[in-house]
Amino acid sequence: MKKYKWLIILFNLILLLGYFNYSVIKKEDLLKNGQLILLELAPVDPRSLMQGDYMSLRYAIVNTIGTEGILKRGYCVVTLDKNGVAHRGRFQENKTPLKAGEYLINYTSDDWNVNIGAESFFFQEGHAKKYETAAYGGIKIDGNGNSLLIGLYDKNLKKIN
Template sequence: MKKYKWIIIALNLIVLLIYFNFSVSKKEAVLKDGKLVLLQLAPVDPRSLMQGDYMSLRYHIAQNINMDHIPKRGYCVVRLDKNGVADRVRLQKETTPLNNGEYLIKYSSPEQWTINIGAESFFFQEGQAEKYENAKYGGVKIDENGNSVLVGLYNGQLKNIK
């Protein structure tokens, strides 16, 4: 029986490592091939804006939503202006319908009052908070399936803050 115990532990470890590497490769593919979309940041309670070495983010596209009639998970359909800034068009459960010039961003609704697109925290090096205080946009890369990865914060002139 001891022999099987170590085999089962080894198999579980292998499966975990395969899953982890698959998840990393999916995110790397979004970073490499995804479309850059700028999401306007919405005001956040200043008492919780800076907490240690990260910034809590809230997006304009996630505000003023009637939460009574949306599914817990779905897609935020956005349209980009000439500068690449996204505007919410609608929320939908499936990837279709999708019109020309519209893009998908997956969301989840863990609470009754908001939706999350999975990029609600921006981590930075300690002591760099002042640099990011005036950020106006969160830059995310998205793929055709609505997966998104936060790539940086942008100022009012649409320049990446580094």
């Protein structure tokens, strides 16, 4: 019985490590091959005493809508202007219909908010001044609507390093 206990623990550990590595590989692929989209930021307070310096992100394209009538999960369909800045088209339940030039971003909603990506951007303590000029959040998306925040951009569409 003791031998089986260790085999079960080892099997679960291998399974967990396999899943973790798979998710890391998917994120790396998204970083490398994803479509860059800039989402205009709505102003928020960038400070947390417990977590250090961070900026709470709220995106302007979902700032003007309520959650009434929106499904709990789905896709925010956006179009891009010539600079790569996203403009909201609509919310839908499925990946289709999707017209040429439209992109999907997964969203979730609760009774108060619609979330379309990373809600926080953490940075090194003491660098808050540098990020105060942030006007856009840069995300990479794939064809399935998965998104990954890669940084913040200023009003001139330059990445803030």
